[in-house]
Amino acid sequence: MMDKILYGVAYYDEYMPYERLEEDIRMMKEAGINFVRIAESTWSTHEPQNGVFDFTSVDRVLDAMHKADIKVIVGTPTYAVPTWLVKQHPDVLAVTKNGPGKYGARQIMDITNPVYLFHAERIIRKLINHVKDHPAVIGYQVDNETKHYGTAGDNVQFQFVKYLKEKFSTIEELNKAYGLSYWSNRINSWEDTPSMVGTINGSLGSEFSKFQRKLVTDFLAWQVGIVKEYSQPHQFVTHNFDFEWRGHSFGIQPDVDHYEASKAMDITGIDVYHPSQSQLTGAEISYCGDIARSTKNANYFVLETEAQAFKNWTPYPGQLRLQAYSHLASGADMVAYWHWHSIHNSAETYWKGLLSHDFKPNPVYNEAKVIGAEFQELSDHLVHLKKQNKVAFVISNESYTSINWFPFSDNKNYNDVFRRLYDELYKLNIECDVINPTFTNLQDYDLLIVPSLYTVNDEFLHQLNDYVNNGGHVVYTFKSGFTNENVQVRTVKQPGIISEACGIEYSLFVEPGQTGLKGSLLEIDSSEGPVQDWMELLTPSTAEVLAYYDHLHWGQYAAITHNHYGKGTATYIGFFPSEAVVKSVIEFVISKIPSLKKESFAFPIITKTGKNQFGKTIRYYFNYSDNPETIRYPYSSGQDLFSKQEVLTGDTVEIKPWDVVIIKS
Amino acid sequence: MMDKILYGVAYYDEYMPYERLEEDIRMMKEAGINFVRIAESTWSTHEPQNGVFDFTSVDRVLDAMHKADIKVIVGTPTYAVPTWLVKQHPDVLAVTKNGPGKYGARQIMDITNPVYLFHAERIIRKLINHVKDHPAVIGYQVDNETKHYGTAGDNVQFQFVKYLKEKFSTIEELNKAYGLSYWSNRINSWEDTPSMVGTINGSLGSEFSKFQRKLVTDFLAWQVGIVKEYSQPHQFVTHNFDFEWRGHSFGIQPDVDHYEASKAMDITGIDVYHPSQSQLTGAEISYCGDIARSTKNANYFVLETEAQAFKNWTPYPGQLRLQAYSHLASGADMVAYWHWHSIHNSAETYWKGLLSHDFKPNPVYNEAKVIGAEFQELSDHLVHLKKQNKVAFVISNESYTSINWFPFSDNKNYNDVFRRLYDELYKLNIECDVINPTFTNLQDYDLLIVPSLYTVNDEFLHQLNDYVNNGGHVVYTFKSGFTNENVQVRTVKQPGIISEACGIEYSLFVEPGQTGLKGSLLEIDSSEGPVQDWMELLTPSTAEVLAYYDHLHWGQYAAITHNHYGKGTATYIGFFPSEAVVKSVIEFVISKIPSLKKESFAFPIITKTGKNQFGKTIRYYFNYSDNPETIRYPYSSGQDLFSKQEVLTGDTVEIKPWDVVIIKS
Amino acid sequence: MMDKILYGVAYYDEYMPYERLEEDIRMMKEAGINFVRIAESTWSTHEPQNGVFDFTSVDRVLDAMHKADIKVIVGTPTYAVPTWLVKQHPDVLAVTKNGPGKYGARQIMDITNPVYLFHAERIIRKLINHVKDHPAVIGYQVDNETKHYGTAGDNVQFQFVKYLKEKFSTIEELNKAYGLSYWSNRINSWEDTPSMVGTINGSLGSEFSKFQRKLVTDFLAWQVGIVKEYSQPHQFVTHNFDFEWRGHSFGIQPDVDHYEASKAMDITGIDVYHPSQSQLTGAEISYCGDIARSTKNANYFVLETEAQAFKNWTPYPGQLRLQAYSHLASGADMVAYWHWHSIHNSAETYWKGLLSHDFKPNPVYNEAKVIGAEFQELSDHLVHLKKQNKVAFVISNESYTSINWFPFSDNKNYNDVFRRLYDELYKLNIECDVINPTFTNLQDYDLLIVPSLYTVNDEFLHQLNDYVNNGGHVVYTFKSGFTNENVQVRTVKQPGIISEACGIEYSLFVEPGQTGLKGSLLEIDSSEGPVQDWMELLTPSTAEVLAYYDHLHWGQYAAITHNHYGKGTATYIGFFPSEAVVKSVIEFVISKIPSLKKESFAFPIITKTGKNQFGKTIRYYFNYSDNPETIRYPYSSGQDLFSKQEVLTGDTVEIKPWDVVIIKS
Structure with a gap:
């Protein structure tokens, strides 16, 4: 897209407590900032009254940035609606299971409401038309961190019934597919369809969530369509996708299908927020990046990540730089901070930017200056990094949703399974792509990691069996294959279709309590609670048992199995595993696949x-x-890009605390 | 009612993902299933549109079952309303303190709403008239697990005011009885009566709860009346009552007066759900059964209990059979599982039945086959078991409600007191009936256990005093006798009327903190926290002190007292006692009552x-x-019903883990 | 105001279950009760129907009390509205962020609603006019524990917009001051102003809270105005203010500006509820009293405090008396219990009074008799105690509110900081006044303690700098000076204006984790977690560093600093400190101020x-x-007021457990 590493900040001239533009630009230049992102949060400034437009702040920022050779990404300001719009049309706010919304926060509107859409379209057209020819503008971001916000009012329900009508040829098919006879929930006439707000039917509810994710895809594509009517050929369109939020990015985003929604974009953008200080591991930078990169099998933008942010995220010396290179190492072509300056009022006052509220240089800003200078120097070597990973995760929005309906744990969801697996591969330095069941070229990979693929159609499971048969390797966890695409439990011995490749079956699952593992062919660190939350009582047909449950009553059942099927293998973990279990299984599986090799070191040393x-x-x-830490460099001789020294095969390379070494060879 | 042990399942042909009827019946027959329960959840199948009736699934199941000589209980399908009813008449949903209801779950309607009642009556009449002459039908269940669902809308309020008018001859009497002058809550004109939804008056609120329980009684009696217009003389009418739900049955049902509501039934039915695996103790099977049996002083039905159910309930080998006999041992004439097959969609997908989702034989189903065969063989010996217990619990819906208004603990309610006492008697193998204050033949019992009888009229307390005077024995816990039937604290020295028989009084109660017991005449296992949550500072008048509080400032006050009054004794525990305290008090009291004898063994060996x-x-x-485990059999020689061996007085009998021995003599 | 110690109870003849008046008065006289407080909770008795008045219960109590020479404070009964009023005019209930209110509790109305005000005014006029000439009446209490109850309905919003218009000369000024451009929250036309119920803007939200506090001030002043039209010159008007409620009084009252609201009163009244039994420390009696006394720099009333109250508050023998004198020692001229008798129904049944529900003498009542007799004897010596404290706390409603918007901790608010500091001074026997930023004579004090003064205008901070410069001493904690009166973060190096006097600056703050202190000039007891919740990385300019952070990465930053500025000093604690840290800092600071001397003993011995x-x-x-405990009496010889013995300088004085010694000299 662009020919160099973009290093930038979100910039809000509109929030400034006093005139700062020239001074800010001076400080940005010092820090090597080469682009800013503007306008996505400030509709009420650009359209202070209904139909009255004022792009003064946009113009002055564009002009000043251009003068300083800082590029600009312009956002459509539609994710935070102005007071006047809601006052005049209160129904633009999403009606959710909690009732009608209240004005205040961003991301509270019904993204299907025509009044909202009318006004959103008008401001988009006005703004993009206004800026499209400005030489500073390199691209556009449509909306921001778009989700469906739980919108479930009458009009959404109305569309959903039409969606169901289209999906099912007869209403009886619907009742059958979703088991609506249960508790008298049958819909015998379309008019009877109740609001989804109260449904207790996990199939219907999951379909509604899928429908809501489609609303997001459609809404973003609609915005891209409008922007493209104006944008110049050299200007890109992106979106800032985010992830499940547990105080930081954690696992996949339940409310958006990143793969579908990315299709409309020229390049995928994300925000990545992660624990810091003593909790910084890089795992979030890695997994978010892997997802973003995989959406379009291409480089991606980190449109937002933390600078100082909160008291618990203000980085230790060295960490800001470590983080920046970690993004590049996953394939990012951009590192941008939210945001330039800390805000003096309102809500995110303590989500601090590169600058503190005093606008003065500070240790974090000073570290950004180092990064900026290095990026400038090394950009050509580092931009557009291409990967060819042999391992992929298979993730599933549908399984996330349905496992929320039918949880395996009091305190864990789908993302806990995903992260438990992902983080162990990350720590073992096994780089991964992240695909979903719409992906068709499974043979591109030597190993697929399939966390609890609870809800998926028959076809994909057959593809997985074929993949194994043809020499592929799969690691499944518990609950995989349990229900079809309608969240209907398969009526055969579990794990259903994949039983064949896995060489196991089960029909009972129980509470682990204090269950351990025994008779293990694996070396598992003695750690407490290897078996957690859920425990399937596996009976092998053809599979080898890697471990049995250590339990007075369930000791005859297998816990982890490994099966040769055709030319490949399928490994199955029948419970929520401890970190040590995952590590052990992964090491075992990797050791059997010659094409995959393990690094001789592991976390806290990470290589990409x-x-x-x-x-x-x-x-x-x-x-x-x-x-x-030190590593022994085993590859052909190369150059340390920072020291410019040659690194010979077998050399010992030292990496200082919270530091990075880059070797080109 | 019936002449043999009924062994059955709930069966939902309507939920089947494919045609299964013949195969299901074949498998039922193999398992000795001799009846199924149908139809109580499937209104929307039987009346797919307003006034359109379709009993196809009922007919085919009745015919097929009859052919296989499996009997059928037909339920009235009124506890889960169809979509079309709520869509056409949204006001059938109960308005509660949380506002109007939302369609989805069962048990969400206003059971006094005439639109609901009209439609309920029509489907009942249609269904029962349709099936009444079918030879498979042995009886009916009206509705299911009926409660009032917190219904408190305008129409309920309207009826409640009329109820109050009837109860009080003048409005001033109402104000006085409930203390409504407090915080300006007086109702000086009936029109002023506020909705009960916001009341802070514990007396008024408790009366409203009582009124709501009456709605349940009336509703069930109304249904029975309709069914009886059609039912044949040999067909019974029952209801499936449940209990307080804490993830399983726990204590009495706060929202239903089981004694009143059972009156309309030919036989009382219940569901019993209990912890399993390492948590299985049998206590819930025992207490639920004791309540059910006591409602009509007769055998009862266990219309639902767990087969596999949840991951934490899937039984260890042997437990399903142990449970089945435990029900019989408490006086059940039926053991029925919810349900036959596991459901493939919707809400209770993981509340698994005898069959897993694959419909194939599995270890739990296989154990049911053993039970079924044994039941068939032993039915004549085991059916209609009669008990003559000398100990009874006195329980009180009113006290449950009022203690919720005026809790003694941050994390315990009335049922915690009930269960703390009940479970210790259970573990000591003292069988009990469970009566309530409407019971008039107290002299039938040698010992009454009275957990925190907080709210009760003067008359019953005088009866209890008389009972003691005439030779009865009572064990009270703290707070007993504190308020009258209007939840008005008695204006005399506490514990009020029973002070006389107990020979104590108190006016202060304090926080226990780390208080222990001292000077005890009891042997109490040293355990932490013998005194918990609540601590009355008792002063004996005539009572003997069994223990004092071990406390720097309250050490002169009694904690447990024992008083001879007339020919009997009254024992009083002034605090929430630890298990060890209860055990010790019960052993002490039992040791003083010659007519009661203690078994030489205790839990985990249970005898009935x-x-x-x-x-x-x-x-x-x-x-x-x-x-x-082994016991020494002390009774006259008998026969082991399983081994058919003779068991002589003094023989050592071995009972295997999770097993049962039955000796007939 | 009055010439003797008032010792009294709240008395509700209206709540009596039977005729008690003469007997109650007899028992009151025995206990030395010399006044009762009546009528503030019983509107529905005094006006049973709209416009129908009945003061029978008032009259009979006044007459009977007068006969017994017991004085009466008459309350306006406006804080609990009658059923008829709400039934006829449901909109008198406050609409809050939770929606419309429900009838039941007290304190649920919109105190700005004209329908409410009309009826409130009428009952006030009727009642006060009715009693004003009665010789028993010594004064009036307007309303009770008045707060704004979160009122935020349309009419409140309407007034708030007018308030904003008055505050800001232009709408642009408003947008700038509150940073409303953020997330498109700008108000570009007054009509667009959204309801405050959903606002996410901490500045706007804090202003709304301030406006709501003003509603309380205005409402109380309005009531006083009406009462004053009738009251006699010798009759006082007071109000019963309360404090943040955490199961007992804890810190300042967030919803009322005690200083402003007290202005309309002749004397400030408060209620004080505190932990008891082993948790009794006297700290709440002390801090509540210090605030009350400081509001008008005068003696105050304790209109309510606990007698028996709850199970965890029923006092140990001696504690009731200890508490009573503790109030006097802080400057109270009144000790009154809530309430005389325990209530037999409704909500506060377990908030027990001097009498239990049996109305009989009990240990607590018996102790009151001792107190009453002593008060009668010693009144002349103890009444109207005057203090001249040299230390004052500076507290801030505004900072409380804004720190709630921008918390420094997951489980602490402003009052935790206040109490952490206050309690350590209390335990060290340093008596304090409590002022707020409107106080102008800072030079009256030698030392100011300033807990986290987060939100305050520039002017007061300059005054604080001047105060130090002129020889005053200040101890600040973290976050002080951070934002201006609009909760806008200052745009200069923190801690902003006070940096000058403190000789420090910082721009980063981080999560402490396990951070300790090092290089300390203070002696700090080794205790776990000296640094909690929040940690500012201080860089001294001129300040001396009392302690550094003990942290691998932040070890170069100061944690506690002490700076000479002009003739005074400013000490700054950059984190939420442990008790040991506060104790140590206070001891250090006190040791440097010759005019302040430390007692040789500390808690549990408290002196006033x-x-x-x-x-x-x-x-x-x-x-x-x-x-x-014993102390060595260091002052000039005096008299022990209880034993009447002389106490000579240097004498050892023994104080028994939970006892008090008073020495006059």
């Missing part, structure tokens, strides 16, 4: 690799700890 | 006894543990 | 001092423990 635009191999070595 | 229809004594010995 | 009306010094010595 790819080819740069000149076909050179770029190897990043990160140290996510307070202690200096 | 009664006379069968031939006047023979049936003694059950259960082992609720993972270890084999 | 003042001058009585004869100019004599009264010294209280309290023992808040289960163990006898």
